[in-house]
Amino acid sequence: MHRLLLKRTKLKPGVYTGKLEPALDSAALVVVAEYHAVMGDSYRPVITSANDFSWHARFSKHYLNEAIDFRISDVPWQKRSKLVSAIRKSLGERFLVLWEHPGASGEHLHVELK
């Protein structure tokens, strides 16, 4: 599952996904499928963070390998809200999906295991 995820996404340099919880691998593939629905099947979403940087104060789940961030700024603005809703719906109650800093610098999609 993890290898498949690496094939379907791009990692921002410095991002470490090696110890991700298997549930996150599965969730990330669901996220990829929803990006495809908006961006086309050849689009490879960029994972901007997993367990790697030291500034995840609010979201310590990154340190537990239970959270992953995706770049969303490549998605046309008017489609982002719909994409976020679709991802929330597909992932269901087990996951928390946050659209961080919409329209601002540092904007990204945060997905964590509850």
Ligand SMILES: [Zn+2]
């Ligand atoms: Zn995050």
